[in-house]
Amino acid sequence: MASGVLAHPPWHALFRVRLRWDGLVKSGNWTRKHFLSTPPLATETPAMRQVMAHPYPEQAPDATLFEEAGEEYHEGAAGTEEFTALKHMDAAVNSPSLLLKELVKAGKYEDATRVLGELVDMGVEIVPHPVYHFAACDALLNQNLSQDERVEAFAQWWSYFPPRTEVKDAPRSLKSVLALLSRNDPAPDIPLIIRFALLAASKGYAPLIAQEIITTVARYATAEVSLGFLEDFCATALDYEKSLAKGHRPSRRKGRLFPGSIPFWYGQAINELALSGRSSSALALLRRARSHGMRIGWFAYDALCRQLRLESKSDKVTAVMHMWRMQQRGEEEFESLAGEASPSPELTQRHDPAERGASVQTDSPNLSRPSSESGHSGFSSSVRLEATPSPEEKTQRYHPAERDASVHTDSPDLSRPSFRSGHCGFSSWVGLTRFLKRSLAAGETCMSAEELSLYITGCLSTRRTTLVNRLRARAYRHERLIEHWAFAELLRYRTTGRSLSTIMEVFRYHFHLVGVPHIELDIRLDCTPLRPMIRRKLPPTAKHTLFMWGVFLEKARLRDEVDWLYIQFLKAVAASRELPVSSTSFISVHTGYQSVAREDHSRCIPPPSLFDARHFALFMHAFDRIVSPRVTSRVVLDMYSLGVAPNDEVFMAFVSSLRYLPTHCPPTGMLDYFEAHLQKHDRSHEEADSGWPKAQALVFIYSGVMLRLLSDNRRADAVDVGRRFRAKVSYLTGSTEAADAALHQLATTHALRTF
Numbered sequence: 089m090a091s092g093v094l095a096h097p098p099w100h101a102l103f104r105v106r107l108r109w110d111g112l113v114k115s116g117n118w119t120r121k122h123f124l125s126t127p128p129l130a131t132e133t134p135a136m137r138q139v140m141a142h143p144y145p146e147q148a149p150d151a152t153l154f155e156e157a158g159e160e161y162h163e164g165a166a167g168t169e170e171f172t173a174l175k176h177m178d179a180a181v182n183s184p185s186l187l188l189k190e191l192v193k194a195g196k197y198e199d200a201t202r203v204l205g206e207l208v209d210m211g212v213e214i215v216p217h218p219v220y221h222f223a224a225c226d227a228l229l230n231q232n233l234s235q236d237e238r239v240e241a242f243a244q245w246w247s248y249f250p251p252r253t254e255v256k257d258a259p260r261s262l263k264s265v266l267a268l269l270s271r272n273d274p275a276p277d278i279p280l281i282i283r284f285a286l287l288a289a290s291k292g293y294a295p296l297i298a299q300e301i302i303t304t305v306a307r308y309a310t311a312e313v314s315l316g317f318l319e320d321f322c323a324t325a326l327d328y329e330k331s332l333a334k335g336h337r338p339s340r341r342k343g344r345l346f347p348g349s350i351p352f353w354y355g356q357a358i359n360e361l362a363l364s365g366r367s368s369s370a371l372a373l374l375r376r377a378r379s380h381g382m383r384i385g386w387f388a389y390d391a392l393c394r395q396l397r398l399e400s401k402s403d404k405v406t407a408v409m410h411m412w413r414m415q416q417r418g419e420e421e422f423e424s425l426a427g428e429a430s431p432s433p434e435l436t437q438r439h440d441p442a443e444r445g446a447s448v449q450t451d452s453p454n455l456s457r458p459s460s461e462s463g464h465s466g467f468s469s470s471v472r473l474e475a476t477p478s479p480e481e482k483t484q485r486y487h488p489a490e491r492d493a494s495v496h497t498d499s500p501d502l503s504r505p506s507f508r509s510g511h512c513g514f515s516s517w518v519g520l521t522r523f524l525k526r527s528l529a530a531g532e533t534c535m536s537a538e539e540l541s542l543y544i545t546g547c548l549s550t551r552r553t554t555l556v557n558r559l560r561a562r563a564y565r566h567e568r569l570i571e572h573w574a575f576a577e578l579l580r581y582r583t584t585g586r587s588l589s590t591i592m593e594v595f596r597y598h599f600h601l602v603g604v605p606h607i608e609l610d611i612r613l614d615c616t617p618l619r620p621m622i623r624r625k626l627p628p629t630a631k632h633t634l635f636m637w638g639v640f641l642e643k644a645r646l647r648d649e650v651d652w653l654y655i656q657f658l659k660a661v662a663a664s665r666e667l668p669v670s671s672t673s674f675i676s677v678h679t680g681y682q683s684v685a686r687e688d689h690s691r692c693i694p695p696p697s698l699f700d701a702r703h704f705a706l707f708m709h710a711f712d713r714i715v716s717p718r719v720t721s722r723v724v725l726d727m728y729s730l731g732v733a734p735n736d737e738v739f740m741a742f743v744s745s746l747r748y749l750p751t752h753c754p755p756t757g758m759l760d761y762f763e764a765h766l767q768k769h770d771r772s773h774e775e776a777d778s779g780w781p782k783a784q785a786l787v788f789i790y791s792g793v794m795l796r797l798l799s800d801n802r803r804a805d806a807v808d809v810g811r812r813f814r815a816k817v818s819y820l821t822g823s824t825e826a827a828d829a830a831l832h833q834l835a836t837t838h839a840l841r842t843f
Contacts, residue, residue, distance in 0.1 A: 192222060227242040310693065374408070375411070389409075705738050720741065794833075
């Protein structure tokens with residue numbers, strides 16, 4: 089009974105009541121004086137005053153009370169080592185770099201940088217630790233550093249990252265660095281990437297980063313830089329493997345260097361150089377690899393043969409096929425010596441790039457006509473698998489007043505459902521959405537970029553924003569679908585009239601700013617939706633750069649704006665082909681741009697595959713729009729100087745721009761100017777291994793002039809130009825359709841029966 093009373097005293101209930109009153113009463117002047125308020129503690133209590141008033145001794149303590157440290161003390165201290173060793177203590181506790189490590193752990197990177205500089209000046213050895221990875225990443229994200237300072241800061245911090253044998257979770261750190269290098273920079277920083285790759289290779293991480301690093305350097309660096317880096321990278325990786333102790337067992341974890349790794353890396357570089365349009369550099373690297381006895385994979389041979397066929401270099405294709413067969417013969421001899429069976433003929437034929445190229449060439453309906461995606465020359469191709477058109481058909485095809493619509497109109501693909509502004513192959517919008525949802529989940533696409541752009545526009549017009557966001561998130565799970573969805577949104581922004589800053593922001597978020605106009609747009613006129621995070625930016629292709637140059641030219645309204653864009657374009661094309669931009673006709677005419685310096689090829693440069701004849705056709709139409717036909721015609725000279733072969737669209741734009749020709753006399757002055765420019769840049773053009781020889785350029789120019797004069801009913805002047813053409817050029821009938829059409833018209837006239 090008593091225990092129950094003591095366990096539940098009555099003042100507990102009063103305390104609860106007091107809490108309720110505290111919650112109900114409002115705070116104010118009255119409550120501060122109320123009994124419910126807790127009084128503040130005094131600053132000095134009586135006990136504190138007594139302690140402060142207590143007298144303390146004024147004399148210093150006597151040191152004679154203690155004994156001197158003799159041998160007995162040292163012997164006793166030595167006996168405690170075995171007991172203190174039982175407690176785990178870090179070996180680097182007394183290291184001077186302990187403060188540096190703690191500062192990096194705390195995220196004080198500025199103080200850590202200052203301490204690191206002082207330790208380096210004093211010559212203190214810093215113990216490697218994985219925590220320095222975070223300081224290196226902070227140096228990558230530091231916007232206050234210049235490009236060279238950022239390279240040095242990152243390399244200094246990352247040099248203290250431990251080697252492969254001392255770290256268990258190294259792939260995670262390497263992936264984060266690669267993501268920062270690719271995602272945060274507008275364009276790849278080639279010196280920084282090369283510095284990081286060599287440091288990582290010296291620590292044994294070469295197999296973990298080789299695939300992404302080698303392809304990036306081969307795509308955005310010059311051939312000289314790529315070859316030097318590849319040799320240094322492979323040599324550094326081999327040096328680390330040799331530096332391991334002889335009795336050390338090789339690590340079985342991911343990151344080990346295998347015997348076939350270096351030939352595979354060379355094959356990756358050759359493949360990327362070929363895909364980037366640097367076939368000569370790829371062929372030189374292949375010969376160098378074969379001279380060292382490396383067995384390169386068939387994928388590199390196949391990519392190189394495809395690119396050489398696109399450039400119409402049949403002699404080099406033969407050389408590549410010969411090297412492949414010699415490599416296959418060497419492998420068969422090695423296998424026969426080892427007592428193994430030789431590969432089957434079916435496997436050899438399937439891997440033979442010659443057979444693969446022949447099958448591609450046979451299956452293709454027409455290799456002489458350029459597709460809307462390739463952009464290669466279809467003007468002077470001599471390979472034809474379709475029936476040769478009659479002279480009347482050639483004349484109608486290349487007549488300036490009548491263009492063949494089939495050149496710009498692609499036949500629809502009936503093998504899959506199409507979507508065209510409200511019409512699709514499904515019974516309802518829901519069925520189309522379900523089909524698109526399943527395709528994106530499987531990592532595939534069922535629509536072209538144009539169709540997907542129309543679908544997104546239709547969804548947003550009916551306020552299906554959540555549906556678009558979910559489909560976008562599903563597409564961004566697959567890296568190969570990011571490019572497709574991003575390009576569809578770029579097309580939608582262009583058709584809906586969004587601002588240039590919005591389009592540029594979307595492009596910058598998804599792709600590297602390489603091969604596009606370099607312009608800073610700080611003002612955002614439109615808002616863009618939030619997008620999922622991407623691991624790395626994607627390399628742009630020719631269709632992406634063509635889209636961006638077209639958008640900029642659409643916004644240009646003045647002659648100076650078009651001139652500025654054209655100069656930026658010529659710089660990019662000249663850098664991609666490692667040619668001086670001052671050799672172009674436009675730069676030589678404009679005195680204000682003659683002192684343009686040569687591009688620094690140690691930085692990121694666009695690959696040649698990003699530009700083709702379609703880009704020059706854009707500028708020809710832009711110059712023609714602002715009434716500059718003379719400049720439009722001279723774009724062809726810039727194409728010759730930079731080694732870009734024309735197509736049918738360029739030819740028709742060139743014929744249209746010749747309306748400025750004098751009407752009272754033959755255009756001998758214009759022809760003299762063109763021939764002088766071609767003769768001036770003929771030698772440098774041959775050194776650059778161009779795909780557009782001088783003879784083909786003369787055929788292109790004379791054919792356009794003759795067709796222009798014939799369309800203007802100036803047959804006498806056309807006859808004079810035709811005779812000059814016969815005297816200047818040794819033309820073989822049947823090699824070019826445009827020239828055949830012009831000569832056929834001249835031959836059918838009464839004035840040229842003796843031609």
